Amino acid sequence: MSERIISWHGNPSRPTYTPPPGAIDAHCHVFGPMAQFPFSPKAKYLPEDAGPDKLFALRDHLGFSRNVIVQASCHGTNNAATLNGIAVSGGKARGVAVVDPAISDEEIAALHQGGMRGIRFNFLKRLVDDAPKDKFLEVAHRLPKDWHIVIYFEADILEEMRPFIAALPRLVVVDHMGRPDVTQGPDGPDMKAFRSLLDSRDDIWFKPTCPDRLDLAAGDPWNNFADAVAPLVADYSDRCIWGTDWPHPNMEKAIPDDGHIVDMIPRIAPTAELQQKLLVTNPMRLYWPEEL
Numbered sequence: 001m002s003e004r005i006i007s008w009h010g011n012p013s014r015p016t017y018t019p020p021p022g023a024i025d026a027h028c029h030v031f032g033p034m035a036q037f038p039f040s041p042k043a044k045y046l047p048e049d050a051g052p053d054k055l056f057a058l059r060d061h062l063g064f065s066r067n068v069i070v071q072a073s074c075h076g077t078n079n080a081a082t083l084n085g086i087a088v089s090g091g092k093a094r095g096v097a098v099v100d101p102a103i104s105d106e107e108i109a110a111l112h113q114g115g116m117r118g119i120r121f122n123f124l125k126r127l128v129d130d131a132p133k134d135k136f137l138e139v140a141h142r143l144p145k146d147w148h149i150v151i152y153f154e155a156d157i158l159e160e161m162r163p164f165i166a167a168l169p170r171l172v173v174v175d176h177m178g179r180p181d182v183t184q185g186p187d188g189p190d191m192k193a194f195r196s197l198l199d200s201r202d203d204i205w206f207k208p209t210c211p212d213r214l215d216l217a218a219g220d221p222w223n224n225f226a227d228a229v230a231p232l233v234a235d236y237s238d239r240c241i242w243g244t245d246w247p248h249p250n251m252e253k254a255i256p257d258d259g260h261i262v263d264m265i266p267r268i269a270p271t272a273e274l275q276q277k278l279l280v281t282n283p284m285r286l287y288w289p290e291e292l
């Protein structure tokens with residue numbers, strides 16, 4: 001792997017939709033810059049630099065106020081690039097770390113000091129070599145009480161994930177709703193299974209994100225995504241947070257326009273009240289609770 005990849009739009013449109021004041025892009029990443037923060041030797045993709053300067057310019061362009069930077073798999077368990085993004089944000093970013101489960105309690109405390117408020121367990125085989133559930137559970141028990149656990153898996157393994165998720169000792173946030181097949185519609189088997197997971201614990205949250213990934217075949221404007229996801233947001237409105245997923249790792253063959261991604265928000269959260277919860281109140285509870 002030597003060629004570096006660009007997976008983001010060079011000139012995204014300005015959205016038609018205006019997010020409320022204080023809106024948080026609660027799922028995005030930074031890549032590098034590589035000269036300062038090299039990628040992991042185990043990285044499954046090698047992106048061009050997409051550093052905090054680009055991320056914050058996009059934040060302003062799209063009308064957002066803050067970011068939650070999620071450590072991407074290309075940086076492995078070295079969180080330096082993400083911590084740098086948080087550090088140079090002037091208090092406008094916090095993060096989610098990916099850690100070696102053998103991390104010490106002192107290192108966890110340092111991550112908290114650096115603005116991390118959760119860790120991510122990634123179960124996608126195309127992104128990570130292994131996902132040891134027993135070790136993940138052990139480290140989960142050592143997290144600060146007010147941290148949460150972000151998990152990323154695909155719908156085909158939801159059933160085998162259930163016992164692990166049930167055992168997690170912190171609030172859980174599921175990335176991209178566990179990647180349901182949105183073409184099945186709001187009452188299809190994947191959405192039904194995901195709803196039953198949400199019903200199994202009232203502290204399982206989700207990100208109704210990534211229309212570009214989940215409605216890839218139909219493409220922009222991602223109508224299947226809007227139809228399947230809007231009822232979920234309406235029914236679980238206190239348990240969802242939203243993000244752009246910029247710089248859209250692995251989407252180089254179908255790069256989304258970030259302005260259009262933002263314009264999905266009023267289609268899945270049609271009222272001002274739902275938008276306020278999705279973009280402000282809910283993510284503030286997880287990332288800046290001291291300000292509430």
Ligand SMILES: O=C(O)/C=C(\CC(=O)C(=O)O)C(=O)O
Pocket residue numbers: 029071072073074122127152175245248249250
């Ligand atoms: O950005 C996302 O959430 C999804 C990703 C990339 C990713 O998670 C990672 O690299 O850690 C994907 O499906 O390729």
